[in-house]
Amino acid sequence: MTDAHWTQLLEIIDGKVFDRPLAAFIIDSPWLPAWAGISILDYFSSEQKWYDANLKAIDEFPEIAFLPGFWSEFGMCTEPSAFGTKCIWGENEFPTAVKLPSGVADIVEAGVPNPATDGLCPLVLKRLEHFESPIQAGGHQIRFAVARGPLNIASFLMGTTEFLTAMKTDPVEIEKLLELITDFIVDWLRLQKNRFPSIDGIFLLDDIAGFIGPDDFVQSGKPYFTRAFAAFDASVKLFHNDAHGLVCAPHLREMGVNVFNFSHNHSVADIRRLAGDSVVLLGNIPPRDVLAAGTEAQVTASAAALVRSLPNARRVIFSCGGGMPPGVSSANIRAFLVGVGH
Numbered sequence: 001m002t003d004a005h006w007t008q009l010l011e012i013i014d015g016k017v018f019d020r021p022l023a024a025f026i027i028d029s030p031w032l033p034a035w036a037g038i039s040i041l042d043y044f045s046s047e048q049k050w051y052d053a054n055l056k057a058i059d060e061f062p063e064i065a066f067l068p069g070f071w072s073e074f075g076m077c078t079e080p081s082a083f084g085t086k087c088i089w090g091e092n093e094f095p096t097a098v099k100l101p102s103g104v105a106d107i108v109e110a111g112v113p114n115p116a117t118d119g120l121c122p123l124v125l126k127r128l129e130h131f132e133s134p135i136q137a138g139g140h141q142i143r144f145a146v147a148r149g150p151l152n153i154a155s156f157l158m159g160t161t162e163f164l165t166a167m168k169t170d171p172v173e174i175e176k177l178l179e180l181i182t183d184f185i186v187d188w189l190r191l192q193k194n195r196f197p198s199i200d201g202i203f204l205l206d207d208i209a210g211f212i213g214p215d216d217f218v219q220s221g222k223p224y225f226t227r228a229f230a231a232f233d234a235s236v237k238l239f240h241n242d243a244h245g246l247v248c249a250p251h252l253r254e255m256g257v258n259v260f261n262f263s264h265n266h267s268v269a270d271i272r273r274l275a276g277d278s279v280v281l282l283g284n285i286p287p288r289d290v291l292a293a294g295t296e297a298q299v300t301a302s303a304a305a306l307v308r309s310l311p312n313a314r315r316v317i318f319s320c321g322g323g324m325p326p327g328v329s330s331a332n333i334r335a336f337l338v339g340v341g342h
Contacts, residue, residue: 210243303339
């Protein structure tokens, strides 16, 4: 992210309203490889192709803030791999983390993984280290420490159905597991910050927060997200949950979150009512059905309708309701910019 975009993001968090609103998109492996003309496996296995794909997006759309910016990731496998999950790779398939055969007690007994040495975490850091100088030479900085959230990681280690069931049938063991995972997340975020002093943001992604009810979120979600977002002092604390977001929205401020990316199924007005005025809302036209599958005219109309639905653009960043989905064309991105007034 450029200094200009970072400064604008901080000013939006502070409540400043700009005549030309900020447009931003979360971009990673579901969208970038095909858009850049390479395979998903090439994107993961070639540091140069990873860098070139990210740079291509930034160069083609300099007016857009891409989040988190040069995201070094291995899909959903990064954090689960540190716990020993098997990772399955295909040429043009999203990588899959296979649930562990062991039970919760065995996972807890194994202890907290070391992100400096375990799984794919060291490769994430090395990729950034190798390209830190070119990134900075292009006028950008590594701004965010990024991690999947505790519920998300637990669902990969156990299986989603098994994890959600165990929250009800074995809550004591699940709390031990979530404590362990959160210890790892805090270590992982701090390691990224220590390696790259330019980091001043925390970005957590956890859709499983949208799969549980209000009481379960307060018991088994909120305490762990709060601790993760407090891993280090950061100016930006971005939370992505594009599943059901009404459960977590009332708790965002107490969790430390100041930017929230949420589902297009919730209106900005609904999330604002629940989250309060202090949280920047990042969204929220339909990502798949409009931004990816719609015509240019439909994208422009949807973006313009989003703008019209707001009394003002205070603490709003215009985007889609989630990360950039596969299949979004450059033409539709430009159509979005027209719709929001760029």
